[in-house]
Amino acid sequence: MKKMSSMLAALAVTAGMTAQTHTFDINTSKVGGPIPSTMYGIFFEDINYAADGGLYGELVMNRSFEFPNHYAGWDISGNVTLKNDGPFKRNPHYVRLAPSGHTDKYTMIENRGFFGMGVKGGEEYRFSVWARVPDGGTAKIWVDLVDNATMSDDQKLGNVGVELSGKEWKKYTGIIKPKKTFAKAHLRVWADSKVTTDVEHVSLFPVNTYKGHENGMRKDLAEALEQLKPGIFRFPGGCIVEGTDLATRYQWKNSVGPVENRPLNENRWHYTFTHRYFPDYYQSYGLGFFEFFQLSEEIGAEPLPVLSVGLSCQFQNDITRGKKEDEVHVPIDQLQPYIDDVIDLIEFANGDPATNQWAKLRADMGHPAPFNLKYVGIGNEQWDYKDNPVFTKRLKIFLDAVRKVHPEIKYIGTTGPDSEGDKFDMLQPRMSELKVDLYNEHFYRNEEWFLKSGNRYDNYKRGKGAPKVFAGEYACHGKGKKWNHFNAALMEAAFMTDLERNADVVEMATYAPLFAHVEGWQWRPDAIWYDNLRSFKSCSYYVQQLYSLNKGTNMISLTMNGKPVAGNADQDGLFASAVYDKNTNEVIVKVVNTGDTDQPVTLNLKGMKGTHEGHFTIFQSHDLTAENTLDNPIKVVPMTGKTTFTAPVNEVVVPARTFYIYKIKK
Numbered sequence: 001m002k003k004m005s006s007m008l009a010a011l012a013v014t015a016g017m018t019a020q021t022h023t024f025d026i027n028t029s030k031v032g033g034p035i036p037s038t039m040y041g042i043f044f045e046d047i048n049y050a051a052d053g054g055l056y057g058e059l060v061m062n063r064s065f066e067f068p069n070h071y072a073g074w075d076i077s078g079n080v081t082l083k084n085d086g087p088f089k090r091n092p093h094y095v096r097l098a099p100s101g102h103t104d105k106y107t108m109i110e111n112r113g114f115f116g117m118g119v120k121g122g123e124e125y126r127f128s129v130w131a132r133v134p135d136g137g138t139a140k141i142w143v144d145l146v147d148n149a150t151m152s153d154d155q156k157l158g159n160v161g162v163e164l165s166g167k168e169w170k171k172y173t174g175i176i177k178p179k180k181t182f183a184k185a186h187l188r189v190w191a192d193s194k195v196t197t198d199v200e201h202v203s204l205f206p207v208n209t210y211k212g213h214e215n216g217m218r219k220d221l222a223e224a225l226e227q228l229k230p231g232i233f234r235f236p237g238g239c240i241v242e243g244t245d246l247a248t249r250y251q252w253k254n255s256v257g258p259v260e261n262r263p264l265n266e267n268r269w270h271y272t273f274t275h276r277y278f279p280d281y282y283q284s285y286g287l288g289f290f291e292f293f294q295l296s297e298e299i300g301a302e303p304l305p306v307l308s309v310g311l312s313c314q315f316q317n318d319i320t321r322g323k324k325e326d327e328v329h330v331p332i333d334q335l336q337p338y339i340d341d342v343i344d345l346i347e348f349a350n351g352d353p354a355t356n357q358w359a360k361l362r363a364d365m366g367h368p369a370p371f372n373l374k375y376v377g378i379g380n381e382q383w384d385y386k387d388n389p390v391f392t393k394r395l396k397i398f399l400d401a402v403r404k405v406h407p408e409i410k411y412i413g414t415t416g417p418d419s420e421g422d423k424f425d426m427l428q429p430r431m432s433e434l435k436v437d438l439y440n441e442h443f444y445r446n447e448e449w450f451l452k453s454g455n456r457y458d459n460y461k462r463g464k465g466a467p468k469v470f471a472g473e474y475a476c477h478g479k480g481k482k483w484n485h486f487n488a489a490l491m492e493a494a495f496m497t498d499l500e501r502n503a504d505v506v507e508m509a510t511y512a513p514l515f516a517h518v519e520g521w522q523w524r525p526d527a528i529w530y531d532n533l534r535s536f537k538s539c540s541y542y543v544q545q546l547y548s549l550n551k552g553t554n555m556i557s558l559t560m561n562g563k564p565v566a567g568n569a570d571q572d573g574l575f576a577s578a579v580y581d582k583n584t585n586e587v588i589v590k591v592v593n594t595g596d597t598d599q600p601v602t603l604n605l606k607g608m609k610g611t612h613e614g615h616f617t618i619f620q621s622h623d624l625t626a627e628n629t630l631d632n633p634i635k636v637v638p639m640t641g642k643t644t645f646t647a648p649v650n651e652v653v654v655p656a657r658t659f660y661i662y663k664i665k666k
Contacts, residue, residue, distance in 0.1 A: 021600045021651070022571065025559050026578050028587050028666060029607025032555035035500070035579060038302055038508040040548040041232030042225060043473060044292070046240055046283055047269050047523055048516035053114030054530065055221045055515060056287040059125075059204040060111050060187060063284070065093040066264040072280045078107030078191065086200050087130065087169040090254075090263040094200035096134070097141075097191035107191035110146075111202065115519040116184030118532025119145055119157065124207040126214070128173045129189070130200040130260060131164050138165045139195035144188040145178050157185055164197055175207070183532045201260045211298055215259050215286060220535050221515065224528050226299040228541070229548045232508045233301035234377065234472060235292045240268040240283075241306050241380045242313040246330065249308050252345055255288025256361060262288060268313065269522055276522045290362065293349060293371045302374055304412070304508075305345060309379035310338045310394050315417075325390060335394060339401045342376060346406045349373035375410045376402075381442060383416035383423040384430070392430045399434060410437035412470055419443035419453075431467050438507055440472035446479045450491035451594060454566030454575050457502035471499060471509035475525055475540065484525040486636050486657075487624035489539035493659040494567060494592040496547055497577035501564055503555055511544050518630065529630070536633035539626075542619060543659065546638060550588050550617075550661055552579025558589065565591075572599055574654070580666070586614075589662040593654040601652050605664065608647035612665050615642055619659040 044050065052058060061073035070082050070093055079098040086094040097107045111117075119125060125145070133139045144159040160174035178185070187204055191197055209216025210223065236250050243249030248266045255262055262285035270281045289305065296303035310330035317328035325331075330338060344358045350370040351359030362371075378398050382391035395413055402411070413436035416423040424441075431439040443449070457469065474495075476488040492511070499506045516526035527541040537545075558565060558578040565576035573595030579588050587608075593599050619638040626636050645664045654660050 021602050022560055022574060023602040023604055024565060024576055024589070025557075025604045025606060026587065026589060027557040027606050028580070030557065031580050032557065033504045034554055035503040035551055036231070036507045038232040039499070039503060039506070039551055040544060041230040041234065041301055041508055041510045042228060042514055043234040043238070043510035043512045044236065044514050045238030045512070046236065046267060047238065047513055048526060049114060049281070049520035050513070050515035051287045052282070052284050053520060054517055055217050056284075057205045057209045057216045057218045058284065058286055059113050059117040060202055061114050061280070062111075063203050064088070064091040064201050064260070064264070065095060066091050067280060067282060069280075073112055075110040075112070076108070078105055080107060080109060083198070088200070088261040090261050091201070094198055096196060096198050097189075098196040099191070099194055103193070106193070109189050109202075111187045113186065114532070115517065116532055117145070117187060117204070118183045119178045119181065119185045120533065121178055121180040123177065125176045125178070126173060126205050126207050127160060127162070127176055127187075128171060128201075128203045129162070130169050130171050132167055132169045132198050133164050134167060134196055134198055136167050137195065138163065139192040139197045140164065141192060141197060141199070142190040143174060143176065144190070145176055145185050146188055147182050147184070148186060149184075157182060169200070181533065213294075215291065217287075217291075217295065221528065221530060222295065222299070224535065224537060224541075225295075228545050230299060230301040231548070232304050232375075232510065233292070233296040233299070234304040234306060234510055236289070237268075237306065238380060239313055241308055242268070242311060244268050244271065244313055244316050245328065246312050249312065250283075252289045252305070252307065252341065255285040256290050256348070256365065259286050262286065273522050278520060278522070289345070289348070290365050290367070294367065297371060303349070303371060304375045304377060305373070306377035306380055307342050307345065308338055309382060309391065309398060310335050311379065311382050311391060314382060319388075319390065320385060325388070329390065330394075332393065332397070335397055339398055342378065342398065342402050343405050346373060346376065346409060373409070375412060375438075377412040377440065379414055381417045382414055384426055386426070389430070392427070392434060396434055399436070412436060412438045412440055413467075414440040417442055419445065419449075432461070432465070435465070436467050438468045438470045440470045442473040443471075444473070444475055444477050446477055447487065447491050450476050450495045451567055453495055454498050454568070455564060456498055457505050458498070458564055458566070460502065460505045462505060468507040469505055471506060473510065473512035475511055477525070481625065482524060483627060484529075484538035484540055485625045485627045486539045486621040488525060489543045490592065490594060490657060490659060492540055493543045493546075493619070494575040494594050496543070497575045497590055497592060498566060500547070500577040500579065500590070501555070501558070511540060531630060534630045534633075536628045536630055538628060539636050542636075542638055546617060546619065546659070546661060547590075550579075550590070550663070552581040552588050553583060554580045556580050556587065567594065572597070574599055574601070585666050587664045587666055589664070591654050591660045591662070593656055593658050593660075596656050598656050599654050601654050603645070603650040603652060603662065605645070605647040605650060608664075608666065610647060612645045612647055613642070614645045614662060614664040615640060616663070617661040620655060620657065622657075624657060
């Protein structure tokens with residue numbers, strides 16, 4: 001965040017008033033209920049090449065030759081043959097590289113990566129491969145990182161030789177240090193010209209991954225997550241939990257254990273959009289549930305895994321249009337394996353390695369201590385039909401079964417894909433009847449919806465027996481402007497004052513989606529964008545970060561004329577909320593002006609007197625369509641400054657189209 005000039009700071013806190021002042025009564029002497037530590041978090045789904053080709057550090061696509069087109073991502077030359085009796089049961093394919101029979105014909109395989117491979121000059125990259133010499137003896141393969149389009153005499157950016165020996169499969173590694181930075185590199189593996197070799201699971205990772213893990217995350221993207229200071233991390237989706245069909249649903253047990261033996265899965269987004277189609281979109285499961293749990297721990301977020309409730313994607317398998325329920329969804333009497341998946345996952349995360357096989361697997365993977373899992377989502381964006389509770393009848397069976405074994409876990413249901421309407425109205429009371437701990441609401445809506453929804457949670461049911469709310473997927477989709485422009489982020493900031501004001505009802509919220517590759521996206525807006533080397537944080541990212549970093553510990557009442565400040569008819573486009581942070585002894589006031597006119601505001605700090613030091617943050621753009629880009633990643637960013645506040649009455653001007661945060665030392 002940028003530091004603001006003293007001149008701009010003076011304008012930010014001023015007494016010069018010409019219009020009708022809006023008085024915000026802020027009761028600093030009466031601290032309200034706690035704000036959940038999970039209040040603001042992140043939601044990961046493998047859409048837009050978020051995993052392979054994104055957060056997951058692997059640079060090789062189709063590294064085990066398991067795509068339906070086994071050479072997808074690869075160019076081959078010379079004497080290359082595909083075999084299917086490899087060392088890994090769930091990834092049986094490999095390639096045999098044999099001499100071509102001619103001294104000037106070379107056997108080679110070349111991988112194109114995900115839209116190329118981004119490599120940085122002077123940094124180290126770890127090449128690894130499982131290989132053998134089937135006839136015995138020794139062999140040597142050469143591995144090059146190349147720039148195919150260079151005008152230099154040599155295409156190589158860097159290379160390494162790898163010595164192989166023996167008939168048994170073994171893992172070999174080598175370090176390549178490219179001499180220059182290049183976003184579109186390829187990887188070439190040259191065969192021994194005289195000896196046949198077999199290679200499987202051909203891999204290339206930056207050595208410098210997040211936290212240095214060998215099977216690690218791309219550092220800049222993982223650090224962007226850490227910098228959000230998220231309280232909750234929902235994974236692995238989304239619609240991929242359901243799958244286009246049951247066979248392609250996300251199965252967590254396939255995503256753990258040795259990475260070489262994790263089977264390929266077809267991505268649910270593979271076939272979805274003909275207008276933005278990516279035919280080679282699969283999940284290697286290299287970024288699996290162990291890595292998700294580990295990443296949650298390292299960025300300081302509570303893990304929230306989501307598992308299938310036995311329903312495939314209902315959008316793609318609509319039983320009201322002729323498909324039979326038991327043909328596209330799991331029959332009621334066959335749910336036990338899916339229920340076992342939930343129970344076994346809790347054991348994988350929290351169990352004792354001495355008494356449970358899944359907990360032992362966690363320990364074998366390098367984490368003997370439990371991950372301290374507290375939340376589990378069952379089902380994603382499911383719904384019922386008026387004459388058939390297809391979702392809730394399954395959910396009840398799950399809840400009855402898993403609660404008997406693990407009553408300590410909080411279980412999360414859903415109110416479907418809509419924020420209102422028939423599905424929502426039907427499901428919301430059913431979540432209470434089923435006594436879920438939380439239910440997941442989704443709303444991708446336009447500016448008008450966000451402006452009219454500032455009081456959404458003010459009248460939600462409270463008290464004993466009322467489930468908490470998880471605002472699990474939301475974003476402002478601008479009318480005709482469905483991208484990450486500033487105005488959409490401003491609408492989100494305004495709406496989030498309602499989340500904060502009602503933290504006794506809303507336990508967690510996650511913007512969505514999280515990631516998008518600029519060459520591989522199918523859905524926007526998104527929080528973080530990237531190419532093979534660079535990344536930028538969207539305006540929406542900064543709104544999420546500002547709320548998370550200024551979450552406070554307790555609610556404080558903030559009203560105008562006795563009502564919440566929520567963009568109501570007499571409030572001139574203003575939204576506001578206030579919290580107290582007992583760790584820093586600060587009152588934090590958030591004000592969003594969504595209108596076209598500067599608005600004078602009086603902060604009536606009840607319970608405070610005198611002069612108080614403080615800070616402010618302003619997030620503003622005079623161009624409402626402005627957005628950050630790879631070439632200008634800090635075009636629109638928050639600015640901060642120091643100031644003083646008078647109490648109880650402090651007068652400020654909130655400029656048009658601005659998100660302001662005031663932090664006042666109590």
